[in-house]
Amino acid sequence: MSKQTRFIVIAPTGGPDTGHGGCRILPEVAIYPAIYSQVFGPDTLVACRDYVLANCGLRQPDGFLATFSALGGEPLKLELDIKEVEATGVSEACDFGEAFLNAVGNLPEDPNPYPDKLSFVIVSAIGGEFGGIDGRRSLVVTVKSYQ
Numbered sequence: 001m002s003k004q005t006r007f008i009v010i011a012p013t014g015g016p017d018t019g020h021g022g023c024r025i026l027p028e029v030a031i032y033p034a035i036y037s038q039v040f041g042p043d044t045l046v047a048c049r050d051y052v053l054a055n056c057g058l059r060q061p062d063g064f065l066a067t068f069s070a071l072g073g074e075p076l077k078l079e080l081d082i083k084e085v086e087a088t089g090v091s092e093a094c095d096f097g098e099a100f101l102n103a104v105g106n107l108p109e110d111p112n113p114y115p116d117k118l119s120f121v122i123v124s125a126i127g128g129e130f131g132g133i134d135g136r137r138s139l140v141v142t143v144k145s146y147q
Helices: 044-057 096-105
Strands: 007-012 025-026 036-043 067-068 074-076 084-091 123-133 137-144
Touching: 007 044, 025 044, 036 044, 067 137, 096 123, 096 137
Parallel strands: none
Antiparallel strands: 007 025, 007 036, 067 074, 084 137, 123 137
16 A cells, blocks of 8 residues: 655745745655745645635745635635646666656646746656566656646
8 A cells, every 4th residue: 555645835934924825735755945834734635725725825826826815805715736747767777867857857847837936756666677688777767746
């Protein structure tokens, strides 16, 4: 049985007292800049989404849309569309760096890019292919990310 990935919610440190602005949802093992503090989690992705919807203001353009009030009205709840993507890379030289960068390069294009976005990638599998009639030797790395 595989362990389910857990997530945290971070927000800029020292933000306003009325809710968090600029929230981000990251895998629990993610490294993030010191200007952020963990404000929720670790928990499931659904629980983190619910927290963001209930506690965070209008987001940065990074795919984690929370809530906002229009002209002082009721908060408008918007759907979050975060999906797990996976890709594999191979190195015929059995070089981890080469296989890792190849796998990252094979991830689908980010649907919500912006210049200062920090992406997080998890190595989910490392394997090798050895043998066969041609004496094959290669390192295979699989990565996953959340977009």
